[in-house]
Each structure stands twice: as structure tokens, then as C-alpha cells.
Amino acid sequence: MAARTAPSQDKLPFDIDDVLTRVREAVRDFADAAMFALAAQGHDNLFEQLVACVLSIRTLDEVSLPASLALFRHASTPDALARMSPGDIDALIQPVTFHEAKAHQLHAIAVRTRDEFGGELPCDAQVLQSFKGVGPKCAHLALGIACGLEAISVDIHVHRVTNRWGYVKTRTPEATLEALEARLPRRHWVDINRLLVPFGKHVCTGSRPRCSTCPVLEQCQQVGVTNPR
Structure with a gap:
């Protein structure tokens, strides 16, 4: 009820x-929030959703969405992103707020995802929130979209x-x-x-x-x- x-x-x-x-x-006629829009374009796995959410923190969707797409054109997997330097990542995400700090955060997430989780993040809120810069908002939204979890x-x-x-x-x-x-x-x-x-x-x-x-x-x-x- x-x-x-x-x-x-x-x-x-x-x-x-x-x-x-x-x-x-x-x-109905307004644009979807950035992470839902990315999922509709095929960027719907947990790693991509988590990366996109980090980029969206304190940043308008109109800025974070194209920045996410620009980054994913170069590296959309943990291995590919881990092989980039934080400086190279930063060059692709310049428009987002706190881009330099986020570049280092994303590189660390990619390296740990590759080395600790074999390239595939588990659908676990505690694991996601153990990454620097990831709070309940990002963890829950990524899990809801990518894993279908009720969060x-x-x-x-x-x-x-x-x-x-x-x-x-x-x-x-x-x-x-x-x-x-x-x-x-x-x-x-x-x-x-x-x-x-x-x-x-x-x-x-x-x-x-x-x-x-x-x-x-x-x-x-x-x-x-x-x-x-």
C-alpha cells in the first residue's frame, strides 16, 4: 500500500x-540524469558507472556526461584506465570540478579493480565505498543501475x-x-x-x-x- x-x-x-x-x-521530455543516460548508451557495467559517478560529484550533468564519454572513448575498462597516467586521465576530464584530484582517484580505482578484483568489481556497497572519494550516493546509484540492486x-x-x-x-x-x-x-x-x-x-x-x-x-x-x- x-x-x-x-x-x-x-x-x-x-x-x-x-x-x-x-x-x-x-x-518525460527532459534528459535523463547522466548515469542513466550513459547506461542507455551501453556504459552500464559497474566499473563505468562508478567512474561516471565520481566524475559527476559537484559537477553538472551537462559537463560530466560528455567528460565521461570522452574518457570512455580512450579507456572504458579497468585495465585500460590503469595503464593511463593520472595526467593523461586529467587531460580528458578537464571540464569537471576537481578534475586533477578525480584523475588520481579514478586511476587508483582502476588499478585496484584490476589487481584486487580481477578486473570486475563486485556488487557490494562496502567495497565501492572503500575507494577514496566514493560515498553512499555514488555506490548506491552505481549498484542500482549496473547490478539491479534496490538502493x-x-x-x-x-x-x-x-x-x-x-x-x-x-x-x-x-x-x-x-x-x-x-x-x-x-x-x-x-x-x-x-x-x-x-x-x-x-x-x-x-x-x-x-x-x-x-x-x-x-x-x-x-x-x-x-x-x-
């Missing part, structure tokens, strides 16, 4: 199944939107992850990121969200919204 929250004032009861159905329709990835969009809805009440993405794991039906665990990234970019934006045309306005508590469009 769908999870609900009590209505506030004239709001309808919050039905997460209905809300996500409406969100799916609302974002919630909370970025700034998922954190902001679910709190604005009133579905959770948390102060940090880490706390949002815990709250969603306790409440969100498991069937939505991977899709919540796929849907709320474009929704957060184009509809439920950080400033001046487009509440007047939002398909879930009747159920959204609009927590913290002071200047909607």
Missing part, C-alpha cells in the same frame, strides 16, 4: 505512487524535493537516505533518483520552484517555499 502523509490545510493526502507517476510524466541514491535534488513535499523531514542528504529507506517502498528505490534529478532541475527548482504548473501541487506541502513561480 502506498505511503501517505496527513494533509495540511487544503492539501490532499500524499500518495507516493501517484506522485511518482505524475513526476514520471512531467519529466536509494540521495543527491541534492532528492534531498530537496522529498523534504519540500513533506514526505521526509531531514536536514542532510545522509538523514534523508535513512528516512527514505525506512519509508519509501522498495520498488521506487532506484527510480527516485532517475525521476527527481530532472524534476528538481526543471520543475521543483532550488529557487523559485514552478509550483503553479507542478503536477503534484495538490499533494505537496511546499515546505520552505517562499517565492514560487
Whole structure:
């Protein structure tokens, strides 16, 4: 049964199944988040997904997606990336934030994947998070896309939107992850990121969200919204 929250004032009861159905329709014509877009182009194994997620940290999808593709054209396997120098990797990922540090991180991930795991990463969140620079967000998203594991990835969009809805009440993405794991039906665990990234970019934006045309306005508590469009 769908999870609900009590209505506030004239709001309808919050039905997460209905809300996500409406969100799916609302974002149908927007570009997928970078890692889902890469998977659709065939870069769907766990190593590539982890590399792409590292590149995406604090970087817009519009920047990290082409950078990932540029890197994969030269090296898309652990062995190929390990044989490159961090400087060569850095030259291919210049547009992303913290590119020099990420070049060293990616080289270390490739070397360890090749030498310790025989070139194939296990579908294990603890293993992924043992790499420098990989936290729950990247580990969970890579595992959800590449391994089909039910895992919630909370970025700034998922954190902001679910709190604005009133579905959770948390102060940090880490706390949002815990709250969603306790409440969100498991069937939505991977899709919540796929849907709320474009929704957060184009509809439920950080400033001046487009509440007047939002398909879930009747159920959204609009927590913290002071200047909607």
C-alpha cells in the first residue's frame, strides 16, 4: 500500500505512487540524469558507472556526461584506465570540478579493480565505498543501475524535493537516505533518483520552484517555499 502523509490545510493526502507517476510524466521530455543516460548508451557495467559517478560529484550533468564519454572513448575498462597516467586521465576530464584530484582517484580505482578484483568489481556497497572519494550516493546509484540492486541514491535534488513535499523531514542528504529507506517502498528505490534529478532541475527548482504548473501541487506541502513561480 502506498505511503501517505496527513494533509495540511487544503492539501490532499500524499500518495507516493501517484506522485511518482505524475513526476514520471512531467519529466518525460527532459534528459535523463547522466548515469542513466550513459547506461542507455551501453556504459552500464559497474566499473563505468562508478567512474561516471565520481566524475559527476559537484559537477553538472551537462559537463560530466560528455567528460565521461570522452574518457570512455580512450579507456572504458579497468585495465585500460590503469595503464593511463593520472595526467593523461586529467587531460580528458578537464571540464569537471576537481578534475586533477578525480584523475588520481579514478586511476587508483582502476588499478585496484584490476589487481584486487580481477578486473570486475563486485556488487557490494562496502567495497565501492572503500575507494577514496566514493560515498553512499555514488555506490548506491552505481549498484542500482549496473547490478539491479534496490538502493536509494540521495543527491541534492532528492534531498530537496522529498523534504519540500513533506514526505521526509531531514536536514542532510545522509538523514534523508535513512528516512527514505525506512519509508519509501522498495520498488521506487532506484527510480527516485532517475525521476527527481530532472524534476528538481526543471520543475521543483532550488529557487523559485514552478509550483503553479507542478503536477503534484495538490499533494505537496511546499515546505520552505517562499517565492514560487
